[in-house]
Each structure stands twice: as structure tokens, then as C-alpha cells.
Amino acid sequence: MANPTAAMLVIGDEILSGRTRDANMHYLASELTKHGIDLKEVRIVSDEASAIETAVKALSEAHDNVFTSGGIGPTHDDITADCIARAFDTPIDVREDARALLQARYDKSGQELNEARLRMARIPDGAELIENPVSIAPGFTIQNVHVMAGVPSVFQAMVASVLPGLTGGSPLLSQTLRVERGEGDIAGPLSALADDFSDLSIGSYPYQVNGVFGSNVVVRGTDGALIDAAVTRLAKELDL
Amino acid sequence: MANPTAAMLVIGDEILSGRTRDANMHYLASELTKHGIDLKEVRIVSDEASAIETAVKALSEAHDNVFTSGGIGPTHDDITADCIARAFDTPIDVREDARALLQARYDKSGQELNEARLRMARIPDGAELIENPVSIAPGFTIQNVHVMAGVPSVFQAMVASVLPGLTGGSPLLSQTLRVERGEGDIAGPLSALADDFSDLSIGSYPYQVNGVFGSNVVVRGTDGALIDAAVTRLAKELDL
Numbered sequence: 001m002a003n004p005t006a007a008m009l010v011i012g013d014e015i016l017s018g019r020t021r022d023a024n025m026h027y028l029a030s031e032l033t034k035h036g037i038d039l040k041e042v043r044i045v046s047d048e049a050s051a052i053e054t055a056v057k058a059l060s061e062a063h064d065n066v067f068t069s070g071g072i073g074p075t076h077d078d079i080t081a082d083c084i085a086r087a088f089d090t091p092i093d094v095r096e097d098a099r100a101l102l103q104a105r106y107d108k109s110g111q112e113l114n115e116a117r118l119r120m121a122r123i124p125d126g127a128e129l130i131e132n133p134v135s136i137a138p139g140f141t142i143q144n145v146h147v148m149a150g151v152p153s154v155f156q157a158m159v160a161s162v163l164p165g166l167t168g169g170s171p172l173l174s175q176t177l178r179v180e181r182g183e184g185d186i187a188g189p190l191s192a193l194a195d196d197f198s199d200l201s202i203g204s205y206p207y208q209v210n211g212v213f214g215s216n217v218v219v220r221g222t223d224g225a226l227i228d229a230a231v232t233r234l235a236k237e238l239d240l
Numbered sequence: 241m242a243n244p245t246a247a248m249l250v251i252g253d254e255i256l257s258g259r260t261r262d263a264n265m266h267y268l269a270s271e272l273t274k275h276g277i278d279l280k281e282v283r284i285v286s287d288e289a290s291a292i293e294t295a296v297k298a299l300s301e302a303h304d305n306v307f308t309s310g311g312i313g314p315t316h317d318d319i320t321a322d323c324i325a326r327a328f329d330t331p332i333d334v335r336e337d338a339r340a341l342l343q344a345r346y347d348k349s350g351q352e353l354n355e356a357r358l359r360m361a362r363i364p365d366g367a368e369l370i371e372n373p374v375s376i377a378p379g380f381t382i383q384n385v386h387v388m389a390g391v392p393s394v395f396q397a398m399v400a401s402v403l404p405g406l407t408g409g410s411p412l413l414s415q416t417l418r419v420e421r422g423e424g425d426i427a428g429p430l431s432a433l434a435d436d437f438s439d440l441s442i443g444s445y446p447y448q449v450n451g452v453f454g455s456n457v458v459v460r461g462t463d464g465a466l467i468d469a470a471v472t473r474l475a476k477e478l479d480l
Binding site for chain 2 (some may be wrong): 024043185215
């Protein structure tokens with residue numbers, strides 16, 4: 001049976017402008033792979049309402065799970081929750097359980113739960129809250145979309161809250177063979193290997209270091225013994 | 241006048257599985273920002289023909305320029321060129337000028353231009369070659385899509401070949417103000433600032449270091465003096 005699929009939507013002007021590098025994609029990809037959920041697509045869009053809405057709709061229809069990161073804080077550019085509500089044609093307002101979480105947090109630190117902070121309690125109707133042990137303000141799940149924060153420590157905590165509740169599949173296993181030879185020299189054996197092991201995915205990822213070309217050949221699948229057999233055959237054929 | 245827009249398509253199973261981190265997105269984002277082209281969207285898809293074709297079509301229709309990375313080498317999993325040809329309903333075959341480039345390269349290094357390597361000379365009809373001073377095998381431009389290699393040194397060389405020929409706009413400038421205060425405390429002034437400086441984009445990117453929450457406020461636009469004025473006002477309002 002095929003594994004469940006997932007997509008990720010990163011809301012991130014700051015990545016598109018080149019100011020910062022995304023830190024959450026790599027983390028989510030690794031966690032999903034361990035959990036047996038196949039991450040099929042990632043989209044990074046700007047902080048524009050129409051771009052977020054269009055992407056959420058498309059990804060929610062095409063995949064079993066969608067994970068979003070970013071845009072759920074208290075400032076004017078945090079528009080993700082409202083966009084998701086519109087994408088699902090659902091009302092959104094401050095929800096009492098989310099407000100209570102925030103009230104307790106700010107009471108404890110002697111800060112005011114002002115109007116800006118209260119925006120973080122805006123949750124679309126019918127959503128479930130995602131726990132945030134780091135900074136309390138919750139994420140939420142609506143239908144198959146998990147809406148999470150962009151700050152990496154918070155994002156990771158939310159992924160840890162969500163993942164155990166999702167249907168996983170067989171963890172994807174892989175072995176890598178580093179071949180210090182041009183891809184053109186190994187393409188024939190690789191292609192034959194891919195034909196003979198059609199249950200495995202065989203990828204060749206070229207590199208260049210100090211003018212020397214080589215390739216990392218990655219064999220992926222859910223059957224460890226089969227991966228062993230494929231890698232052993234390739235190593236023998238290439239005299240490695 | 242609005243700047244030209246761009247999208248990037250990364251063909252990358254190895255990124256979606258969490259095995260590697262993408263290195264090209266950050267580079268392209270920075271170069272486009274300097275050149276006055278607004279990167280609006282990035283998609284990362286797996287090495288599946290239908291995923292690549294669908295994404296190329298959608299991005300080519302929605303943006304002025306599309307840049308792809310990955311999947312143009314000699315191995316069986318290098319299917320980008322054929323997918324792009326299908327996306328534009330254009331024939332593809334080995335092209336003589338591309339073959340000549342490869343023949344000269346492999347003659348020089350005493351290697352054989354075998355069937356696998358000859359795949360790198362497959363170019364869709366009507367495309368223009370993109371020069372590759374690093375490893376010779378060319379990329380190509382068809383309509384508004386620039387098809388480039390995934391190896392970072394080659395990708396960067398190809399970006400350098402392509403960018404001077406593209407219509408640029410006003411370089412996007414930015415200033416960052418680091419505020420060691422929770423976003424909830426600065427949301428009000430930020431929102432008022434965004435209202436008063438509607439030609440600028442004002443983003444708040446929260447961070448958490450050792451339990452302390454703060455935010456990098458980034459003011460972006462094409463008018464440096466206007467950015468100065470906005471940042472100066474904000475710093476004053478926040479007593480920084």
C-alpha cells in the first residue's frame with residue numbers, strides 16, 4: 001500500500017527575498033520520512049492573501065496532509081489564519097479556549113493580553129488546536145491542514161504535537177553509495193538497476209569538489225533487504 | 241512600475257526526503273533581489289514527470305520568469321528536459337551545437353561521449369542554450385523558462401549567464417531593526433507604520449533565543465530614503 005502523502009506551505013517573504021534560509025522544511029522532511037509519510041511538494045509563497053489561499057486549496061486537495069509554517073503571530077503581516085479560513089469558506093473569530101491559554105500565559109509573565117496578542121486566539125470554526133509548549137499561542141488543524149508557527153523551536157514542538165495523531169506508513173529507508181566517477185560513466189548500470197528493482201527509487205545526485213565530478217547514488221524504499229541487494233549489486237558492478 | 245516577477249522550480253527528491261538541504265534557492269533569491277526581479281514563489285517537486293510538467297505550466301503562466309534547478313544530467317532520473325518539452329508541447333532531440341560542445345569536452349578529457357552523456361544534448365525545439373563554463377553541458381531557455389543544473393557551482397554559473405539578458409527592475413532594498421521585545425508589544429506601532437508607508441513592505445520575523453523573544457523588523461522597498469524615514473520613526477517610537 002502506498003504511504004500517505006504530504007505537502008508543505010511556507011509563508012515567507014523573508015525567504016523569497018534571500019534575507020534568510022528556511023529552517024523548517026528540512027526538519028519536517030526528515031520527520032515525515034521517519035513516520036512513513038511521503039513529502040511530495042513544498043511551496044514557498046509571499047505574505048499575500050491570494051497567494052496563500054490559492055496554495056492552501058490546491059495542496060489540500062492534492063495531498064493527504066498539508067503543513068504550513070509562518071504568519072500566525074500578532075503583527076499586521078500575520079494573515080495565515082484568516083487566509084486559511086477563507087480558503088475553507090469558514091468563519092474565524094477569537095476562540096475562548098485559545099484566549100484562556102494566552103490569558104494564563106500573559107498573566108504569569110505580567111504582560112498585557114492586548115489586542116495584537118489576542119489575534120493569536122483567532123481560530124477558524126471547526127478547527128482543533130495544536131499544542132505549543134514553547135510559547136503557548138496555539139496552532140490549529142482544520143480538515144487536513146496543520147497550521148503552525150514559523151519560529152523553528154515552535155514549529156518543531158508543533159510537529160511533535162501533530163505527528164503522533166497522523167496515519168503513518170512504512171518509514172522510507174535509504175542507503176547512499178558515493179561514486180567518484182562522472183555520472184555519464186555510471187548511467188548505464190544505474191538505469192539497468194532501476195529497471196530490475198522497480199520497487200525502489202534510485203537517484204543520482206552529482207557533486208563537484210575541487211574540479212572532480214562524482215555522484216551520490218541514493219537507493220530508497222521501504223524494504224531494507226531489497227535496498228541491501230541493490231546497493232551490493234551496484235557496488236560490485238562498479239568495482240567499489 | 242512594478243518589478244518583473246519570477247518563480248523557481250526545484251526538482252528534488254533528495255530535498256523532499258530530508259537527505260539534503262537545498263542550496264540554490266537562497267542564491268537565486270539574493271541575485272534576483274539585486275537585479276530588481278521579485279521572486280514570488282518557489283516550488284519543490286519530486287522527480288515525477290507529471291509533477292514537473294504541471295508545475296512548469298502553472299509557474300510559466302503566472303510569472304514573467306521561471307528558473308528550474310536539477311534533473312538535466314545523464315542518468316535515468318534526469319527527466320527535466322523531456323518534461324519541459326511536453327509542458328510546451330514541443331519536440332525534443334539531440335541538438336548539433338549542444339552535441340559539439342559535449343564532444344569537444346569529452347575529447348579533451350579522453351572520455352567517451354556515450355549514449356548517457358549524449359542525453360545532455362537533448363534540447364527542446366526553439367530553445368536557446370545557457371552557457372555552462374563549469375562542466376560544459378548546457379542549460380536552455382524556452383519561452384520564459386530557464387532550465388538549469390542542480391549542482392550549486394553549475395547552477396550559479398548558469399544564473400550568471402542568464403541574468404544580464406533579463407529585464408530587471410529597481411533593486412529591492414531593505415533595512416532590519418532588531419527589537420528585543422515580544423511581537424505583541426510592537427504590533428501596534430508596526431501596523432500604524434505599515435499604514436503610513438504603504439509603498440514599503442514591513443515584515444516582522446520573530447525569534448527566540450535562550451527563552452527571550454524578539455523580532456527582526458524588516459522594511460523593504462525600492463526607495464532608500466523612504467526606508468530610512470520609516471526605520472528612523474520606528475526606532476524613535478520604540479525608544480531604540
